[in-house]
Amino acid sequence: MEQKRFRDYLYKSFYQIKHYGKDDISVISNIVNALYKCAVVSNQSIQKELWDFNNYILEEVDIQSLPSMDYDYLKAIMVKFANTTDEKLNWA
Numbered sequence: 743m744e745q746k747r748f749r750d751y752l753y754k755s756f757y758q759i760k761h762y763g764k765d766d767i768s769v770i771s772n773i774v775n776a777l778y779k780c781a782v783v784s785n786q787s788i789q790k791e792l793w794d795f796n797n798y799i800l801e802e803v804d805i806q807s808l809p810s811m812d813y814d815y816l817k818a819i820m821v822k823f824a825n826t827t828d829e830k831l832n833w834a
Contacts, residue, residue: 748788749791749794749795752792752795756795759773760798760799764802764803767803767808767816770799771815773799774796774800774820775819777795777799778822778823778826781793781826781827786828789828790827792827793823796823817833820833
C-alpha cells in the first residue's frame with residue numbers, strides 16, 4: 743500500500759472546508775488557528791508542511807480588503823504561526 747504524504751492528509755481534511763468557507767473569514771481564521779496549533783507541537787518538517795498548506799488556504803482570501811478587526815485577528819494568528827515555524831510573514 744502506498745504511504746500518503748502528510749500534505750495529502752491536510753488537503754483531504756481541509757479542502758472542502760476551505761472551498762465552502764472561503765467567503766467567511768471566521769472559517770478561514772479557524773483553519774489557520776488549527777494549523778498553527780498543530781505546528782506548535784510538531785517537528786520542523788511538519789511545521790513546514792503546515793505553513794505551506796496555510797499559504798494554500800489563504801490564496802483566495804483578499805487579505806487587504808478584510809475589515810480591520812478581522813485583519814488584526816488573522817494577523818495575530820499569522821504572527822504567532824510565523825514565529826513558531828521560523829517563516830517570514832510579509833504582511834503590513
